[in-house]
Amino acid sequence: MQQFDVVIIGGGPIGIACGLEAKKQGISYIILEKGPIVNSLYNYPVNMQFFSSSEKLEIDEIPFISKEAKPKRNEALEYYRRIVTSNQLNIHLFEKVVDTKKQGDTFLVKTDKDEYVANNVVVATGFYDLPNKINVPGEDLPKVSHYYNDPHFFASQKLIVVGASNSAIDAALECWRKGAEVTLVIRGSEVGPRVKYWVRPDIINRIEEGSIKAYYNSTVKEIKAHEVIINTPEGEVILENDFVLALTGYCPNFTFLKKLGIALSDDPKRLPTYDPETMETNVDGLFLAGVICGGMETHKWFIENSRIHAPIIMNTIKNKNSVGRG
Template identity: 65%
Template sequence: MNNQTDIVIVGAGPIGIACALECKKRNWNYIVLEKGALTNSLFNYPLNMTFFSTSERLEIDQIPFISNNPKPNRDEALEYYRRVAVSNNLNINLYETVTSINKDNNTFTVTSSKKTYHTKKVIIATGFYDIPNLMKVPGENLPKVSHYYKEAHPFSMQHVIVVGASNSSVDAALEIWRKGGHVTMVIRGNSIGERVKYWVKPDIINRIEEGSITAYYNSEITDIKTDNVTIKTPNGLKTLKNDYVVALTGYQPNFQFLENIGITTSNDGKQIPTHNPETMETNIKGLYLAGVICGGMETHKWFIENSRIHAKQITKHLESQL
């Protein structure tokens, strides 16, 4: 059975929720389609993650976000966005994956894993956490290799290589070490990342300098086997005993999904989707982008706090059309 609506919002993360709130204020007929749980990316963050931002900068629609600490953690964020969605009775369908979006004249056909929708406008707010940047080395598909990190306990008493020097890599390395893991960091650059949280950076540097955590700078993995990993260092190849590899090498938007829809991207390596920065409308009239997906491969450019405004920009542009 077909479903008629004014707006389909793809993605029920914080920015998708913000877009839904703006639609509800205007009494527009909308639906949010989310392939996973509510705020699925946040749900998949490490259990003990603490945000860089303060709670007020993560608020949407001026709804207060009360945290017990100066910087909220994952559980507090999940509670906040869940309460916003439930208390406002937002129209959200969870565990419903959008498989295609096609436009015919002025109508979009949005096909999901469960239904087909006909809508006047589409907002894509799908983030970038679904597809990891692969190392593209032999053995990367072994069960011992993970591109996501949830908690440290499974790695206790194990030899673990953490790949990368970002916030997620540093947090994982420190947590695993504190839970009794033997941690080695393999870092492509010559230092810990510049954007690592300022209160964490001295900790990881001190652990490396005292020898608690081993770090190989200007290095990269070349081969992964069941019980060891070979890395290329400035001093040549080294083979290390290894039980697990946690490769936190970053993530990217689903560019294939955007391409299939017809959204163009820049050809400068950044793959920034074409959109008007004032209205957030893409090269397809009536189809908008919101949130971190707007940055393409520059996944550090947009966050919840600076992309909340996209919801208001989009709905302002739509007011004269719906």
């Protein structure tokens, strides 16, 4: 059984940043990632363009050069993959953490392939794995997906997109441009205010000209094999339908966090407890890094403002090691 100063759970950009910082400071580490390098980014839509400019996605001051000011998914995959390989980071891919328990002063981390002992654990798992369900009859039908990949699949189909955020609006526009008949179902009174500033006018114009139908202040009531029933201010509306993209956001794995012993706030934000000065949770030696720190406020933390978590955490661990040896 291998032992490390720190086990980093999650091989996304912030998990990679933590590995880089650990290596720089002489802290023994391993990164455990259940999928490929930057698994969440890999599962983003193939044509996705980031809201942030390339320099804001950089980690450890390693330059990120992109063709446009705001890079696309494939450029980000290339950037982070090159960082991992050129720095020979100790990362195990396609190895899923199934259990983590504190035993005295150390942690036992079990995966589907091996077991590890660590003095510290960093959870940098993001929030992209668990979609926010709309909880209506028919949501489990094969025609319904909470993830969107390629617009070609929906060409010439009647598509309903549920949501008003960046992911929903991007999907609606791309699928419409590939020939889908697109209808948006939006819970609020307008397109989401956080939608990318160069995209929001585009979707509003498409709606106003009638190219894309939008139902505001509306929700899905039931999904059937060939139709969808929605509740609107004017009453129920039945729409013919082939596919549904329920792009209503994602949430952290709170069950996993609670199992680790991390205290969560009782309000709807479900904020995890941690010290912003060290990123250490209420469990000694257990740290949080990246977007998972925001609980349900998934818009609060991004790569650009959470990459600082890596040096904060590793400095804390290094200081602990120094005190221990002293």
